[in-house]
Amino acid sequence: MSINIDDYKLQNVPNTIYYIPNFITEEEENHILKKVYEAPKPKWTCLKSRRLQDYGGIPRRNGMITEPIPEWLQFYMDKVSDLNVFQSVRANHVLINEYEPGQGIMAHFDGMLFFPVITTISCGSHTVLEFIEGSDGNRQPVCNLLLERRSLVILTNDFYKKYMHLIDERDSDVLDENCINLDKCADKYEVGTELKRQTRISLTIRNVPKLCKVNLFDMLMTGK
Numbered sequence: 001m002s003i004n005i006d007d008y009k010l011q012n013v014p015n016t017i018y019y020i021p022n023f024i025t026e027e028e029e030n031h032i033l034k035k036v037y038e039a040p041k042p043k044w045t046c047l048k049s050r051r052l053q054d055y056g057g058i059p060r061r062n063g064m065i066t067e068p069i070p071e072w073l074q075f076y077m078d079k080v081s082d083l084n085v086f087q088s089v090r091a092n093h094v095l096i097n098e099y100e101p102g103q104g105i106m107a108h109f110d111g112m113l114f115f116p117v118i119t120t121i122s123c124g125s126h127t128v129l130e131f132i133e134g135s136d137g138n139r140q141p142v143c144n145l146l147l148e149r150r151s152l153v154i155l156t157n158d159f160y161k162k163y164m165h166l167i168d169e170r171d172s173d174v175l176d177e178n179c180i181n182l183d184k185c186a187d188k189y190e191v192g193t194e195l196k197r198q199t200r201i202s203l204t205i206r207n208v209p210k211l212c213k214v215n216l217f218d219m220l221m222t223g224k
């Protein structure tokens with residue numbers, strides 16, 4: 001079934017968020033989780049408040065040295081690229097984050113190294129993604145999104161450039177009226193509902209426009 005993302009655009013917020021519940025099936029979710037946890041230990045980078053895996057290369061200012069993407073992951077990158085969210089280009093990079101309950105990610109912008117569209121598939125648990133604006137001394141909440149497991153969220157325009165995003169370090173989330181996609185979720189939720197977090201794996205699928213001419217495989221094979 002082909003998806004028209006315009007059907008999933010959130011109307012009650014500044015531009016632009018698309019939220020697609022059940023973007024992947026339960027089997028696909030299980031498949032992703034199996035593959036993520038099959039990765040060898042050195043593939044994980046451990047940070048203080050989460051673990052992550054990088055696929056496609058490490059984005060750098062002078063270009064990303066590309067690395068081959070595993071076939072299982074390319075399938076989900078293609079599923080997202082086929083929505084035409086990256087206009088004339090396709091996804092070439094995936095950041096996989098693992099969050100245990102109580103873990104999160106600090107407020108940040110994704111920066112200049114990516115095509116300015118963020119797409120994220122959630123597996124294993126929901127989370128609440130928060131948006132804020134303003135500088136350090138004067139940060140104001142903009143809105144929140146409930147990211148259900150198996151959903152895809154697409155952030156662009158002001159939600160890429162103007163508002164920072166974060167995931168608070170909590171064991172559970174109480175849904176409030178700042179959560180602006182409850183009517184677009186697969187399940188029914190009411191304001192005041194508390195959702196306990198479980199271990200969440202997120203796939204942040206993006207495009208890195210600037211690539212290095214060489215790739216790691218060729219460098220290793222040719223010694224150049």
Ligand SMILES: O=C(O)CCC(=O)C(=O)O
Nearest residue numbers: 095097105120165202204
């Ligand atoms: O896990 C998520 O949904 C957000 C990840 C994120 O913001 C990032 O890796 O930059």
